[in-house]
Amino acid sequence: MTEPRALVFIDGWCAQCRAAARVLARLDRCHRLSVRSFRDDERYRDAGLTPDDLLARMYVVEVATGRAHGGYGAVQVLARLLPLLWPLRPVLAVAKWTGQGDRLYDYLAARRRIIPDPRTCAVPHAPAECTDALVPPPMDEDPDRPGMRGRR
Numbered sequence: 001m002t003e004p005r006a007l008v009f010i011d012g013w014c015a016q017c018r019a020a021a022r023v024l025a026r027l028d029r030c031h032r033l034s035v036r037s038f039r040d041d042e043r044y045r046d047a048g049l050t051p052d053d054l055l056a057r058m059y060v061v062e063v064a065t066g067r068a069h070g071g072y073g074a075v076q077v078l079a080r081l082l083p084l085l086w087p088l089r090p091v092l093a094v095a096k097w098t099g100q101g102d103r104l105y106d107y108l109a110a111r112r113r114i115i116p117d118p119r120t121c122a123v124p125h126a127p128a129e130c131t132d133a134l135v136p137p138p139m140d141e142d143p144d145r146p147g148m149r150g151r152r
Contacts, residue, residue, distance in 0.1 A: 004034035012037025072105040
């Protein structure tokens with residue numbers, strides 16, 4: 001298998017981030033990406049990034065240059081690396097030029113849900129993320145499908 005062209009660092013405690021990683025994996029037919037949770041892989045430090053950087057935004061680090069792109073810039077790099085996203089590049093460029101791309105990315109990133117990994121947070125003196133995390137809403141039984149649980 002060939003070396004990936006970019007490392008994509010997401011927050012593995014974020015359900016939206018994990019879903020985005022699954023979509024990227026499906027779109028990455030040429031195996032150009034390696035998607036990692038920054039909570040499990042500290043290679044982001046080689047690019048001069050900190051955990052605080054990665055709590056705020058997704059980052060793409062280009063392997064050849066070591067250059068890091070965060071937030072909406074990372075989305076644009078992903079669109080450049082993944083041929084199936086090439087048709088979106090003009091729209092992404094206009095959104096960047098108008099400032100809407102960064103604004104939308106920051107809006108969505110600020111509203112993501114962090115659900116800590118119990119393997120990490122089950123220890124005494126757990127990090128603040130563990131005690132301050134948003135807990136998902138309870139799942140009620142689906143009345144149309146007895147025995148099945150789902151959101152209403």
